[in-house]
Amino acid sequence: MRSTRGNYRRPARPQAPLPPLDPLRSLNEGLAETPVCLMEVPSIETDAPAVKVTQLEYIGSYNWVDSSQPTIIVPGSPPHWKNIGPPFTVAHDQGVVYRDQNGFRMPQQTLLPLFTAVDVVQEEDGKDGLPWSSMDFVTDRNGLRKLLRWIEGTAGRDFRIDMQLAGKRTVLLNRWETHTREYASPSFGFNFEKKTTQYTSGCEQSTGHHRIVKYDFDGLKMVVRFEVDACIPPPATKRDLSSASNVDDLIDSLANVNIKDDKSGDPSQTIAGGASPTLKIIHAGSEVPQSNIVELGTRSERNLETYSWIETYPQLFLSQTPHHFLGVHKNGRFSTIQKRKLGSPDLLHWEKRMEDNFKKLRKALEEIQKLVIEHGQRGRLTLVSVDGKLKVYERAEMDSCLSDDVIRRFEI
Structure with a gap:
């Protein structure tokens, strides 16, 4: 879950007392003083056809594990929806929450x-x-949503996205946050999820599930990563790999991964992580069909009529998440769960409402790609939005966002 559902973010493991958080970074950290240019919200033809997401394909997924060394479970699994009927009561969320677990x-x-x-x-x-x-x-889907808020004129929070060209045409959009963790607000989103979902065997120590899909966005070929809150339990498959159910056994089963393109290397080799620790993987979990994934949300009865579908609908659209379950509560006592499907009449209303913004997003991405290509593989550009104005800056450092071994795959 994320903040758009009642100012909620996925909590990290609660600790007592609460640990200090890292200092906030400046949005202009490592950037040139003078911008390269100012991005304008694109204009569009009013009668242009609607932008569609087509040819969507699942290509990967993983769960983070709470370990001192960065560790993922592949393919992992989202928590399973338990289909518990209300009424039930949950406590306020508390503790430290992840704003960007990948960045942390x-x-x-x-x-x-x-x-x-x-x-x-x-x-x-x-x-x-x-x-x-x-x-x-x-x-990340998060970057596309930030650009949509800039287009909509609702970018209430300033943001930054670091960019890099890979190969001749591929733009890598790197999420950048002033802080990757924060203290939970007194909402009910996490405890609602904890009450209504459960991780499967081999994924019990997970701290979040990420899914990667590729699709065609009106001619642009996109690879998009996003966090998944839950899934409708699918039938067991041959990929339902079981692993240890406690963290000690999980750590014992860790294996390093080599992701060289030719796949000829020793699979026990490590990935060169630069300044980051080595990334390790556990083979566990099972692939989940796209048709089963679920976005969860919560809303108080008092504020139900003002639920922000302008904020939530792009979340569903840009990842083609087919199900949205909204828990309605009064002071943490949930009375009903509203279930909607992508493509249903009430959500089609919001698709129509957002149609022009999706067209503008498509055009903005094309302009961003042209700019990044112009600056070449050695260019290091960054988007910074402050007070609704989106500017492009050069970064002072030439560090790559990925190792050379990973970047080389874009030259094939």
Whole structure:
């Protein structure tokens, strides 16, 4: 879950007393003083056809494990929806929550778990691997939503996105936050999820599930990573790999992963992580069909009529999440769970409402891609939005967001 559902973010493991958080970073950290240019919200033809997401394909997934060394479970699994009927009561959320778990655990290479999970899943499924050089963007859904808020004029919080060109055309959009953890607000989202979902065997120590899909966004080939709150339990499959149910056994079963393109290396080799710790994987969990994934939300009875679908609908659309379950409560006592499906009449209303913004997003991405290509593989550009104005800056450092071994796949 994330803050759009009642100012909620997925909590990290609660600790007592609460640990101090890292100092806030400045949005302009490591950037040139003068911007390269100011981005304008694109204009569109009013009669242009609607932008659609087509040819969607699941390509990988993973769960983070709470370990001192960055560790993921591949393919992992979202928590299973238990279908518990209300009424029931949960306590306020508390503790430390992740704002960006990938950034917290792999601060120098936030996209590395994405590539690792895709490589492992593609190999285990007997596929040749993704044609990375044909992709236009590799990004988190979060970055697309931030750009949509800028387009909508509702970017209430300033943001930054670091960019880098891989190969001849692929733009890597790296999530960048002033802080990757924060203290929980007194809402009910996490405890609602804890009450209504449960991780499966092998994934019990998980702290969040991420899914990676590729799709066509009106001609742009996108690879998009996003967090999944829950899934409708699918039938067991041959990929339902069981692992240890406690963290000690999980750590004992850790294996290093090599993600070299030719897959000829020793699978026990480690990934060169630069300044980040080595990323390790556990083979457990099972692939979940796209049709089973669920976005969860909570809302008080008093504020139900003002629930922000302008904020929530893009979350569903940009990941093609088919189910949305909204828990309605009064002071933590849940009385009903509203279930909606992508494509249902009430959500089609919001698709129509957001149609022009999706067209503008498509055009903005094309302009961003052209700008990044112009600056080449050695260019290091960053988008910074302050008070609704989106500017492009050059970064002072030439550090790559990924190791050379990973970047080389875009040159094939």
